[in-house]
Amino acid sequence: xxxxxxxxxxxxxxxxxxxxxxxxxxxxxxxxxxxxxxxxxxxxxxxxxxxxxxxxxxxxxxxxxxxxxxxxxxxxxxxxxxxxxxxxxxxxxxxxxxxxxxxxxxxxxxxxxxxxxxxxxxxxxxxxxxxxxxxxxxxxxxxxxxxxxxx
Amino acid sequence: xxxxxxxxxxxxxxxxxxxxxxxxxxxxxxxxxxxxxxxxxxxxxxxxxxxxxxxxxxxxxxxxxxxxxxxxxxxxxxxxxxxxxxxxxxxxxxxxxxxxxxxxxxxxxxxxxxxxxxxxxxxxxxxxxxxxxxxxxxxxxxxxxxxxxxx
DNA sequence: ATATTTATGGATAATTTTGTCTCTAATTCT
DNA sequence: AGAATTAGAGACAAAATTATCCATAAATAT
Ligand code: FES
Ligand code: FES
Numbered sequence: 001x002x003x004x005x006x007x008x009x010x011x012x013x014x015x016x017x018x019x020x021x022x023x024x025x026x027x028x029x030x031x032x033x034x035x036x037x038x039x040x041x042x043x044x045x046x047x048x049x050x051x052x053x054x055x056x057x058x059x060x061x062x063x064x065x066x067x068x069x070x071x072x073x074x075x076x077x078x079x080x081x082x083x084x085x086x087x088x089x090x091x092x093x094x095x096x097x098x099x100x101x102x103x104x105x106x107x108x109x110x111x112x113x114x115x116x117x118x119x120x121x122x123x124x125x126x127x128x129x130x131x132x133x134x135x136x137x138x139x140x141x142x143x144x145x146x147x148x149x150x151x
Numbered sequence: 152x153x154x155x156x157x158x159x160x161x162x163x164x165x166x167x168x169x170x171x172x173x174x175x176x177x178x179x180x181x182x183x184x185x186x187x188x189x190x191x192x193x194x195x196x197x198x199x200x201x202x203x204x205x206x207x208x209x210x211x212x213x214x215x216x217x218x219x220x221x222x223x224x225x226x227x228x229x230x231x232x233x234x235x236x237x238x239x240x241x242x243x244x245x246x247x248x249x250x251x252x253x254x255x256x257x258x259x260x261x262x263x264x265x266x267x268x269x270x271x272x273x274x275x276x277x278x279x280x281x282x283x284x285x286x287x288x289x290x291x292x293x294x295x296x297x298x299x300x301x302x
Numbered sequence: 303a304t305a306t307t308t309a310t311g312g313a314t315a316a317t318t319t320t321g322t323c324t325c326t327a328a329t330t331c332t
Numbered sequence: 333a334g335a336a337t338t339a340g341a342g343a344c345a346a347a348a349t350t351a352t353c354c355a356t357a358a359a360t361a362t
C-alpha cells in the first residue's frame with residue numbers, strides 16, 4: 001500500500017512518540033534498530049519528517065536527537081503521510097485511473113469508495129498519540145525481530 | 152496501492168472481458184489504446200495474464216488476439232492479482248511489519264484489519280464478469296482520455 | 303509454399319525507489 | 333577555544349519497476 005519509506009516513517013514516528021520526549025531524545029541509531037530499518041535510509045526519511053518541525057523535531061549535538069512535541073502528538077496519522085508526500089495514496093483510483101471521481105468512475109469505484117472512506121477516516125481520526133499509547137497499553141509491535149521485539 | 156503493471160492488468164482484463172469474445176479477439180494495440188497504457192509494456196503484462204490460460208487466452212496470427220473464456224469471466228478479480236503476483240498486497244501489514252498477525256500486531260492492526268477484510272472480500276466476491284457488465288450497464292470508465300473515454 | 307498478421311521472448315534502456323557514504327553544521331562539554 | 337557528539341545535506345550506488353525494441357514463432361490467407 002505505502003512505499004518502504006512511508007512504512008519506516010510510520011514506524012519511526014510512533015516509536016519516537018512512545019519512547020522519547022523533549023527531555024529524552026532518541027538517536028538515529030536507536031530508532032533504526034528499534035524499528036528494523038536501514039540506518040542511513042531512515043536518517044533521510046527523518047529529514048522529511050522534521051523539516052519545519054512538521055511532525056518530528058530534531059536537535060543536533062550531544063544529547064541531541066529526535067523527539068515529538070506534545071502538540072505534535074495530537075496530529076492525525078495522516079500528517080505522517082503528508083510529510084512523506086504520500087497522502088494521495090488514500091485518494092487514488094484502485095484501478096489506476098488518473099482521477100478518481102463520481103463523474104468518471106472505474107468499474108470498482110462504487111464498491112471501493114465505501115472501503116476507502118473508512119481508510120481515510122482511520123488516518124484522520126487516529127492521532128500519533130493514540131497509536132503510541134496503544135504500544136504502552138497492550139501487546140503491540142513496531143518491529144518483528146528474532147523473537148519479536150516488543151517495545 | 153497496486154503497481155502500475157497490476158493496474159494495467161486490471162483495466163486490460165476488464166476491457167477484454169467486456170469488448171471481446173472468442174469470436175472477436177482484441178489486439179494488443181486496441182487494448183493499450185483503450186485503457187491508456189504503454190503498448191509494449193502492456194504486451195509484457197498480457198504474457199503474465201495468459202500463461203496457462205490463467206485468466207486471459209491468446210492466439211497468434213491473423214484474426215488472433217486476446218479474449219477471455221466465459222468460464223474465466225467467472226473468476227474473482229483476485230485472480231488478476233494472483234496472475235500478477237500481487238495478491239499479497241491485500242494481506243500486508245499497513246505499517247510494513249514482515250508479517251501481519253494477531254500474535255504480533257502493529258499499532259494500526261486492530262482497526263485496519265476490519266477495513267482490509269472488506270477489501271479482500273471485494274476482490275474475492277466480485278467476478279471479472281460482474282465488473283465488465285458494469286461497464287455495459289452504466290456510466291463507467293476504464294480510461295480517461297481527453298474528454299473521458301467511455302467504452 | 304509464401305506472404306501477412308499477430309503474439310512471444312529476450313535483451314536492453316529509462317526511471318524511480320531504496321540504500322550508502324562522507325563531509326558539513328550545530329550543539330554541548332571540558 | 334577545542335574536542336566530541338549528533339543531525340543535515342549532497343553525491344553516489346544498487347535494486348526494482350516501468351518501458352521499449354527487435355527477432356522469432358505460430359497461425360491464417362492467398
Ligand atoms: S474511479 Fe476508480 S476508485 Fe474511484
Ligand atoms: S500487523 Fe500491521 S496490519 Fe496487521
